[in-house]
Amino acid sequence: MTNETWTVKDILAWTSGRFVQLDLPTPLLDAQLLLSSVVGLSKVQLYMHHDRVLSGDERTRMRDLVRRRISGEPVAYLLGRKDWHELDLLVDARVLIPRPETETLLDFVLDVFRSAGREPARLLDLCTGSGCLAVGLGRRFPRATVVAVDVSAEALAVARENAKRNGAHNVSFLLADVREDGLFTRLLHEAGGAFDVVVANPPYVSESEWTHLDVGVRDFEPRLALVAENEGFALANLLAREVVREGVLSPESVFAMEVGLSHCDLLAGPEAPGHLETFPYNTQSWKFPRARSFALQDLTGRDRFWCRVSGLAFEGVAQESEAQGPDAQAAVDAANVERLERLRLEAEARALAAHSKDDGREPEGHFENV
Numbered sequence: 022m023t024n025e026t027w028t029v030k031d032i033l034a035w036t037s038g039r040f041v042q043l044d045l046p047t048p049l050l051d052a053q054l055l056l057s058s059v060v061g062l063s064k065v066q067l068y069m070h071h072d073r074v075l076s077g078d079e080r081t082r083m084r085d086l087v088r089r090r091i092s093g094e095p096v097a098y099l100l101g102r103k104d105w106h107e108l109d110l111l112v113d114a115r116v117l118i119p120r121p122e123t124e125t126l127l128d129f130v131l132d133v134f135r136s137a138g139r140e141p142a143r144l145l146d147l148c149t150g151s152g153c154l155a156v157g158l159g160r161r162f163p164r165a166t167v168v169a170v171d172v173s174a175e176a177l178a179v180a181r182e183n184a185k186r187n188g189a190h191n192v193s194f195l196l197a198d199v200r201e202d203g204l205f206t207r208l209l210h211e212a213g214g215a216f217d218v219v220v221a222n223p224p225y226v227s228e229s230e231w232t233h234l235d236v237g238v239r240d241f242e243p244r245l246a247l248v249a250e251n252e253g254f255a256l257a258n259l260l261a262r263e264v265v266r267e268g269v270l271s272p273e274s275v276f277a278m279e280v281g282l283s284h285c286d287l288l289a290g291p292e293a294p295g296h297l298e299t300f301p302y303n304t305q306s307w308k309f310p311r312a313r314s315f316a317l318q319d320l321t322g323r324d325r326f327w328c329r330v331s332g333l334a335f336e337g338v339a340q341e342s343e344a345q346g347p348d349a350q351a352a353v354d355a356a357n358v359e360r361l362e363r364l365r366l367e368a369e370a371r372a373l374a375a376h377s378k379d380d381g382r383e384p385e386g387h388f389e390n391v
């Protein structure tokens with residue numbers, strides 16, 4: 022095969038095969054996303070135009086992306102963007118790439134308010150990073166005020182851009198360290214009252230866990246976004262205490278914080294020593310306690326979110342959610358099914374690419390030196 026005859030199909034097969042050899046987790050999907058960005062076709066269109074021949078310039082750009090992917094750089098950084106929840110987010114090395122489990126945290130807050138038929142007025146996102154949570158909330162509650170805090174000026178620049186890009190004009194950004202004395206007093210003053218929603222996804226990885234992280238995370242994502250002192254527990258512990266302090270949360274409020282895998286029980290504190298009540302992410306069986314912390318599981322059943330729901334407005338949320346009839350419930354279920362389907366498709370893509378490795382067709386030509 023000569024350089025001139027590399028078609029979309031050839032490059033997809035070659036690239037996914039190479040990614041399989043290197044044991045990348047989602048080889049076909051990565052190959053599709055990179056090639057889509059180079060040739061300006063959607064994933065579906067790649068298959069419709071499988072015999073389209075790439076130009077020399079396109080081959081060069083694809084080869085550069087493939088090299089960077091092989092060195093471990095995450096696909097989202099290579100593309101400079103990430104689809105997350107309903108948002109189109111700018112992402113680069115200044116911010117952590119928003120994760121799927123954090124979508125569940127956002128869904129939880131949205132579901133609780135939707136079920137109660139209420140809208141929050143003041144919302145706070147601590148450790149905002151790319152701004153995914155603040156922007157997602159700001160868009161859904163356009164009449165509310167959202168304050169987003171991060172200690173990194175670089176991260177805040179990305180978050181600001183994401184607010185603009187996604188039409189969330191009600192989010193304001195504050196450069197601050199959540200450990201600062203008097204920060205919450207300042208935030209309450211700035212927002213004009215107590216918060217109806219506080220969300221947080223602080224760094225929660227320990228120093229030793231960080232050294233064992235995947236190369237794509239450890240070498241490319243900001244360490245500041247991942248690692249916290251005290252075995253990764255320092256900031257989550259501080260926020261769990263500060264946020265439930267008198268006056269930060271309004272009487273009708275929701276606090277939800279993403280934490281490390283073992284952290285929910287550690288955070289339990291005196292009100293539930295040693296063990297925190299745990300709830301699966303399933304709106305039909307939500308009967309969580311009021312004004313007492315509990316652990317919420319992600320879609321794979323792991324305790325990931327430290328939550329607290331206060332106020333009579335949220336009494337009977339589970340029952341009302343069912344009573345709202347099929348529509349509201351179906352929307353939630355559909356989002357969850359779609360998320361699980363995405364995980365299944367990624368597994369399938371991996372199996373497919375593994376199969377293509379066995380078709381005896383060795384990668385060759387222009388790409389062989391990659």
Ligand SMILES: C[S@@+](CC[C@H](N)C(=O)[O-])C[C@H]1O[C@@H](n2cnc3c(N)ncnc32)[C@H](O)[C@@H]1O
Nearest residue numbers: 117119148149150171172173198199222224246
């Ligand atoms: C895990 S990332 C979360 C980003 C985003 N909220 C998300 O869910 O994808 C944590 C963020 O916390 C910020 N951060 C780290 N230490 C902080 C501190 N002491 N005060 C405020 N923000 C901090 C980092 O800059 C980073 O953007």
